[in-house]
Amino acid sequence: MVVDGIADETGDAVGRLFHALADATRRDILRRCVRGELSVSRLAAAYPMSFAAVQKHVTVLERAGLVTKERRGREQLVRTDPDAVGRARQALDDLESAWRARVDRMSGLLTEDADATGDADAPAPAQNTTKGPDR
């Protein structure tokens, strides 16, 4: 088993990424910090919740690799990591490319191996060729 991601949640970076993005407050923090680095207390002042709560949100974002913290004096500046967005997009690309591969098989009129019974299949989705029916 252990198809691809399942099983080990400890190292599930993709899971942490999407989990962090699933909260509206955290997405807003990202947008604020993308406009310029802000201290945690500065951020906290912008939300109707305690400093500690915002601090936890920042920690979640940090563990997901979406932001980095940098000390400046007694403040801690938070700033988003632009590459992180790219990492999230990559995870989506994996899903989409799988879909595209299926469409290719269909349009190619190839045999449709709809096994999918047990796990352990994953016949190496060979490079999808051409034809990006990209919505």
Next chain:
Amino acid sequence: MVVDGIADETGDAVGRLFHALADATRRDILRRCVRGELSVSRLAAAYPMSFAAVQKHVTVLERAGLVTKERRGREQLVRTDPDAVGRARQALDDLESAWRARVDRMSGLLTEDADATGDADAPAPAQNTTKGPDR
């Protein structure tokens, strides 16, 4: 416009989307279904958990708009909605474009006022309305 989720607080489609994608089992279900529609019981047989648990995962995916269910006899076929991946990508694009906008401002040497009422899905904009970062 329609920067992000805005409007429906409870609805928060983007939140549901990312939340659904944050679970490894659900991402795996997506990958399986993207290769061809499967009945729920067929899916359930592939995971070391109960049928009901898988059924719940499918419900989460469905409410996030990532899959659709279609009846065929006594079975319920699950199939991924390719457009959903595009919707998730769009949400990421919003974040990235914000970052890009900032870079543009920097390179353009424009004044850096953090007005931008485009706060979108922030939860109850506290008291801090508009600029004037008091305190």
Next chain:
DNA sequence: CTAACGTACAACCAAATGGTTGTAGATGGA
């Protein structure tokens, strides 16, 4: 008709989340 299958849903439980308060350690300014 009857039995087996596939689904739906309710009730329940343990663990994780999102929030609170409180306490304590550094740092900078008067």
Next chain:
DNA sequence: TCCATCTACAACCATTTGGTTGTACGTTAG
């Protein structure tokens, strides 16, 4: 120096989440 600020973290609480079992209902095969 003393004090205000900013941060970190622990303890606690309410709600959600992910999982279980059990029951009920429609559909198809014998």
